[in-house]
Amino acid sequence: xxxxxxxxxxxxxxxxxxxSVAELLxxxxxxxxxxxxxxxTPGLASERDLIAANEAGxxxxxxVDGVLVEKAMGFEESRWxxxxxxxxxxxxxxxxxxxxxxxxxxxxxxxxxxxLPDLSFISWARYPRGRRRRGTAPAVVPDLAVEILSRSNxxxxxxxxxxxxFAAGVRLAWVVDPRRREVRVFTSPTDPVxxxxxxxxxGGDVLPGFRLPLAEWFEQAERDGxxxx
Numbered sequence: 001x002x003x004x005x006x007x008x009x010x011x012x013x014x015x016x017x018x019x020s021v022a023e024l025l026x027x028x029x030x031x032x033x034x035x036x037x038x039x040x041t042p043g044l045a046s047e048r049d050l051i052a053a054n055e056a057g058x059x060x061x062x063x064v065d066g067v068l069v070e071k072a073m074g075f076e077e078s079r080w081x082x083x084x085x086x087x088x089x090x091x092x093x094x095x096x097x098x099x100x101x102x103x104x105x106x107x108x109x110x111x112x113x114x115x116l117p118d119l120s121f122i123s124w125a126r127y128p129r130g131r132r133r134r135g136t137a138p139a140v141v142p143d144l145a146v147e148i149l150s151r152s153n154x155x156x157x158x159x160x161x162x163x164x165x166f167a168a169g170v171r172l173a174w175v176v177d178p179r180r181r182e183v184r185v186f187t188s189p190t191d192p193v194x195x196x197x198x199x200x201x202x203g204g205d206v207l208p209g210f211r212l213p214l215a216e217w218f219e220q221a222e223r224d225g226x227x228x229x
Contacts, residue, residue: 019043028064029157037061037068047137050106050114060104063114063137071116072150073103080148080178080221081118087217088121091203091210098123098143106137109168115161119146121207141169143206148176162189172206181218 024042025033036042040049043066050063060071085100092100101107101120108114120142128138145165147158158175165173166189173186183201184192195201197218203210 024067026156028067028069029160030154031069031072031157032152032154035070035072035152037070040068042067047108047114051136054104054106060116062116063112065112071103072152073118073148074150076178076221077118077148077150078103080176081146083217083221084146084176084212085119087212088119088207088210091207095207095209096124097121097207098125099127101142107142108137108139109141109164113164115145115164117142117145117165118148120144123206143170144172144174144203145170146174146176148178159189162186165189172204174201178221181214183214 019027019042021033025031025036028036037045037053040046045063045066045068047063050061050068053059053061053068060073061068062071063069081103085102088100092098099122101117101122103116103118105120106114106116107120114137121144122140123143126140126143128140142165147153147161149158162173162175166186171187175184175186175192176182177184181197183195185195185201186192187204195214197215199214201210201212201214201217
């Protein structure tokens with residue numbers, strides 16, 4: 001399955017993709033127009049443009065087929081990811097399997113495709129070696145990619161992301177819906193296992209031995225004051 005083929009809508013005289021706005025948004029997964037940057041011109045953005053946009057502090061952006069797309073994430077979604085990262089981080093202190101990376105950790109999945117999962121686990125076998133220039137997007141595929149759904153995430157956008165993740169070599173993906181209080185566990189781009197607060201999240205072959213009661217995670221992520229008040 002190709003996950004980065006541009007729409008067949010013709011080309012300009014310079015060979016650039018001749019997208020209409022509707023075709024562009026559909027190609028990106030029906031994302032809302034206010035998440036797509038028009039500068040640089042869609043189809044012509046580079047990794048250098050991506051790094052500059054993310055370092056400017058005006059939001060977090062992903063690079064998709066030469067287009068800068070703002071990442072959909074807010075205060076609550078960030079908290080859900082952070083709490084999960086704490087649980088995984090504590091587990092890794094006694095199980096030295098790899099490292100956890102947050103939402104600003106860019107990962108280059110393919111040429112022209114840089115994603116920012118809300119949380120990633122990268123095993124030591126895949127972790128990039130050596131010194132890296134600040135702000136770069138290493139060509140590394142996470143073992144686990146976690147996406148916390150925001151209101152502006154669309155069904156097609158998430159289907160596209162999952163296709164990209166597994167085509168690149170991601171082994172496990174968790175798609176979390178805070179409003180429904182459920183986690184969809186993917187070991188392939190389709191046919192997830194749906195877990196609720198009554199279930200336990202298992203790390204499978206990616207994080208062997210990791211087990212997290214979802215009720216505990218949900219309670220910590222949803223707290224709005226001191227315990228026992």
